[in-house]
Amino acid sequence: MKYPFDETINRRNSDSIKWDVKDNELPMWVADMDFAVAPEIxxxxxxxxxxxxxxxxxxxxxxxxxxxxxxxxxxxxxxxxxxxxxxxxxxxxxxxxxxxxxxxxxxxxxxxxxxxxxxxxxxxxxxxxxxxxxxxxxxxxxxxxxxxxxxxxxxxxxxxxxxxxxxxxxxxxxxxxxxxxxxxxxxxxxxxxxxxxxxxxxxxxxxxxxxxxxxxxxxxxxxxxxxxxxxxxxxxxxxxxxxxxxxxxxxxxxxxxxxxxxxxxxxxxxxxxxxxxxxGREWLKEMREYVFANRDFLEEFVEEHIPNLSVVKGDATYLVWVDISKVSTDSKAFSAFLREKTGLFVSSGHVYGGNGNQFIRINVACNRKTLIDGLTRLKEGVELYLKEKN
Ligand SMILES: Cc1ncc(COP(=O)(O)O)c(C=O)c1O
The missing domain is CATH 3.40.640.10 (Type I PLP-dependent aspartate aminotransferase-like (Major domain))
Structure with a gap:
């Protein structure tokens, strides 16, 4: 890849809404990317x-x-x-x-x-x-x-x-x-x-x-x-x-x-x-490859390690819609729990209406290392939730 999608950029204290979170928290909610803007721009x-x-x-x-x-x-x-x-x-x-x-x-x-x-x-x-x-x-x-x-x-x-x-x-x-x-x-x-x-x-x-x-x-x-x-x-x-x-x-x-x-x-x-x-076209081409590889990685991780969740297969956006209905039908409570116990900050599906209360939305426009951190927290959060709520 020509562009460094794998690099880690510290966005804390950079006036970013997404990253205005506690030190232990990992934001994967609002729709912006953690990638550097194309050098051409x-x-x-x-x-x-x-x-x-x-x-x-x-x-x-x-x-x-x-x-x-x-x-x-x-x-x-x-x-x-x-x-x-x-x-x-x-x-x-x-x-x-x-x-x-x-x-x-x-x-x-x-x-x-x-x-x-x-x-x-x-x-x-x-x-x-x-x-x-x-x-x-x-x-x-x-x-x-x-x-x-x-x-x-x-x-x-x-x-x-x-x-x-x-x-x-x-x-x-x-x-x-x-x-x-x-x-x-x-x-x-x-x-x-x-x-x-x-x-x-x-x-x-x-x-x-x-x-x-x-x-x-x-x-x-x-x-x-x-x-x-x-x-x-x-x-x-x-x-x-x-x-x-x-x-x-x-x-x-x-x-x-x-x-x-x-x-x-x-x-x-x-x-x-x-x-x-x-x-920006070359950057865009690579970004699409990176983001969709992240989507696929998330899907495989969930299938293998968090079988109580399922991912809605998608061909668009870097926002992954994850069905949590086997774990909770109260997305707001579940997301708050995740954030409190693991620091993972995802969007609660309830704000999107429809059947959103049984979903969370995860932003995967980040490097692979961050994604793995997020997925590890998600796994831990689901296990804790099931233990505490059942
Ligand atoms: C579907 C959709 N429309 C609009 C926006 C925001 O648009 P803008 O920042 O240009 O107001 C978003 C941001 O996430 C979005 O997902």
């Missing part, structure tokens, strides 16, 4: 830093070109420049969209379990969360199209927030699923907000499909939130894009992100994105 940031003026800025031609070329070459998907808007993040995009495209009391549909902040964006704006739980069969998740159709058909339902690929269930949606979702939404006058922030973190050999790329129905009825931040570990820089091919929808969202003052980049936001998309 760091160099671009250093170059910007070396210019002594940090005044107001706006996306330049190279920002549009970087997104367009990356999506064309990686996903065979052609975006038009005028469809792209800058936004400081995917969560701000979601909240602004909820505010603009729905009104108080409207239902906003999500497929649970799903990224917990979707719920905040809905509740904080006094809209109604309409959960359509994913079907969980033989260790795999599927969309419950019958219930999704019922949810979309309600007159109160105006927006669907989709996670493509899905966090935390690690699923890449197929062309058929995306087509079916798009048609159901269109037929019922529901706009699709597709959060594609995890789209590059897929198993080597697998491909994610952009929601808008399926057909004109999907394209004209969607808002796609995309970003380099998960893929290239740049979350603290706060940089993302919104792709909205439909002019009318775009005008509305553009208005709202400006009203909400989340449409302007800080001085590092665009250079970081441009460097990532233009020069």
């Amino acid at each position: 760091r160099e671009a940031l250093q170059e910007r830093l070396s210019h002594p003026c940090y005044g107001y800025t706006a996306p330049q031609e190279d920002w549009y070109e970087a997104y367009i070329r990356f999506f064309e070459e990686m996903h065979h998907f052609q975006m038009e420049k005028e469809g792209l808007l800058f936004c400081t993040g995917v969560v701000p995009t979601i909240s602004s969209t909820v505010r603009k495209l729905t009104k108080e009391g409207d239902h906003v549909v999500v497929l649970s379990p799903v990224y917990n902040i979707f719920y905040n964006s809905i509740i904080n704006n006094n809209r109604v969360i309409h959960e359509v739980p994913l079907l969980y069969k033989n260790g795999e998740y599927e969309i419950d199209f019958e219930n999704l159709e019922k949810a979309f058909a309600l007159k109160e339902t105006t927006l669907f927030i989709f996670c493509n690929p899905a966090n935390p269930v690690s699923k890449i949606w197929s062309k058929e699923e995306l087509e079916r979702v798009g048609k159901l939404a269109y037929d019922n006058h529901v706009v699709v907000l597709s959060d594609e922030i995890h789209c590059e973190i897929v198993r080597p050999g697998k491909e994610y499909i952009p929601f808008a790329s399926i057909n004109d129905i999907n394209k004209n009825n969607c808002i796609m939130a995309i970003a380099p931040t998960k893929t290239f570990n740049l979350a603290g820089i706060q940089t993302s894009a919104i792709y909205i091919p439909n002019k009318e929808l775009r005008k509305k969202v553009d208005r709202q992100i400006n009203t909400d003052e989340v449409a302007e980049p800080n001085i590092f936001a665009c250079p970081a994105a441009v460097a990532a998309f233009n020069h």
Whole structure:
């Protein structure tokens, strides 16, 4: 490997939310990586830093070109420049969209379990969360199209927030699923907000499909939130894009992100994105290999050493969704126990809704040594839990 994914970086006392923990604790929760950002991106940031003026800025031609070329070459998907808007993040995009495209009391549909902040964006704006739980069969998740159709058909339902690929269930949606979702939404006058922030973190050999790329129905009825931040570990820089091919929808969202003052980049936001998309591909290729080898390692470790747990097989994200139902159906209590007794800090599944109370989410974007430490603590924690609770 060209890049040092095996190195240990001390992130304690570095203003990291993830690592703001006690000395004995090992954080494997919030979705950022313990890997060093690609040197190509760091160099671009250093170059910007070396210019002594940090005044107001706006996306330049190279920002549009970087997104367009990356999506064309990686996903065979052609975006038009005028469809792209800058936004400081995917969560701000979601909240602004909820505010603009729905009104108080409207239902906003999500497929649970799903990224917990979707719920905040809905509740904080006094809209109604309409959960359509994913079907969980033989260790795999599927969309419950019958219930999704019922949810979309309600007159109160105006927006669907989709996670493509899905966090935390690690699923890449197929062309058929995306087509079916798009048609159901269109037929019922529901706009699709597709959060594609995890789209590059897929198993080597697998491909994610952009929601808008399926057909004109999907394209004209969607808002796609995309970003380099998960893929290239740049979350603290706060940089993302919104792709909205439909002019009318775009005008509305553009208005709202400006009203909400989340449409302007800080001085590092665009250079970081441009460097990532233009020069980060080799790093990305290696990161995917490393992360998916970690996922497989975790799966084998659990199968062999913690047979009371089972891992949901996944081809997307560095977040592993682990079924704890044979040990506990109270994920919050179990996660708190793990943290207290072993120092291992994972995300409790209950925050993601649906059947999340029987799961924990483990972030494996760390080096192998850290992963082994985490898995050893997990094994110890499960054994202790079973001893104490039974
Ligand atoms: C599905 C999903 N969307 C959005 C975000 C956060 O996006 P941002 O940092 O751009 O607001 C995350 C972070 O974990 C995520 O998992």
